[in-house]
Amino acid sequence: MRELLIEFLKFIKDKKGFSESSIEAYRKDLEDFTVFLMGKDYVEVEDLDVMSFIETMKKEYSENSIYRKLVSLRAFYKYLYKKGIVEKLPTEGLKPVKPTVQMPETLEWEEVERIINQCGNQPKGERDKLVIEMLLQSGLLISEVLEIKISDIISTEYKKIKYVKNNRLHFIEIGNELSEKIKSFVNEDREKVVNSEDDFLFQGVTRQNFGARFKKYGQKAGISQNIYPNMLRNTLAKKYLDSSIDDVKDKMHLEKLEGTGVYITRNLDKIRELYMEIAIGDK
Structure with a gap:
């Protein structure tokens, strides 16, 4: 069963170009799920298993961590589905969990x-x-x-x-x-x-x-x-965001602005756009 996990991590590294930190996050999320399954095969997983996993994780993790784990599971099962390993997506019927927007910390x-x-x-x-x-x-x-x-x-x-x-x-x-x-x-x-x-x-x-x-x-x-x-x-990003969102994209070397954010209080839309790409990183 673990071979499928290894194949998926290799796929998001070699084919999707994910960063090492992102790959490590996916690995941790999926290993948490594997432990929860207690030996049950990935191909035997049903909607109820995923729902039970999410409910169990709520006891230990924040809403943002739960959101990330659900994203990891959806990506993993989408991969298995496209490979013909599973016939349906056990994550398909889950209600979306929205992450909480947090302000990235900056320095003066x-x-x-x-x-x-x-x-x-x-x-x-x-x-x-x-x-x-x-x-x-x-x-x-x-x-x-x-x-x-x-x-x-x-x-x-x-x-x-x-x-x-x-x-x-x-x-x-x-x-x-x-x-x-x-x-x-x-x-x-x-x-x-x-x-x-x-x-x-x-x-x-x-x-x-x-x-x-x-x-x-x-x-x-x-x-x-x-x-x-x-x-x-984050401090540099805030400086550029004070000018324009295009400056942030250019100066911070971002190819896309999906779901990301930078510290600034005057424009919540920009925060939601830039948070994931700039704020989530290794401390």
Whole structure:
């Protein structure tokens, strides 16, 4: 039975171009369902099984998590149906669950400056400053910034960031000031914090260890709320949304705006459009 789950996850990765975080979310949702079935085969599942699963999950999860699990189940069974593995969709008769719109958390620009000032002037602090500036100017997630390779930046003469998303190659223009900082880090400072010749620009930095340092910088800067690196992406998105929704799509490198949102109180329609794509990400 588990082979079907593995096939589906491979399908959404290879054919649909889903991100690793999205694939992991689908995997977790479907494994929760598998445990709930207690050995019952996927092809034997009926509407009542899915309804019972959703009701059970309500005891542990929020409305948004329940919504996501239902989306995962519908996608999985749609895949099985198209492959001819099941004859009907056990999710078809379920009443839609609407997600609750939450405001993505952002920082004030003055708070960002205070965080940067807390990084210090030692090599590792200068490296962290560069990570923060790249997050703030590129609109990328922390996981995407940490995947940037030196060879890719050098190939564009430090003028563009090259990255892959949804199985497509993308380029982001780099401003002159940031370009010079990256070049200086590569040629002068990187060897002070990296012990290997690995091609990753920020070799040794992980989402977890950078997130922990980012939080400490915030505490030292007197910021009371719990902060995380991708708040910088939300902050940038809010800035562009203050201009226009088209700016958000262009500057944040979004191909579509389905079901997503960005922090801003004056226009709920924009929040509903942009939430899923910008706000839901790894903290």
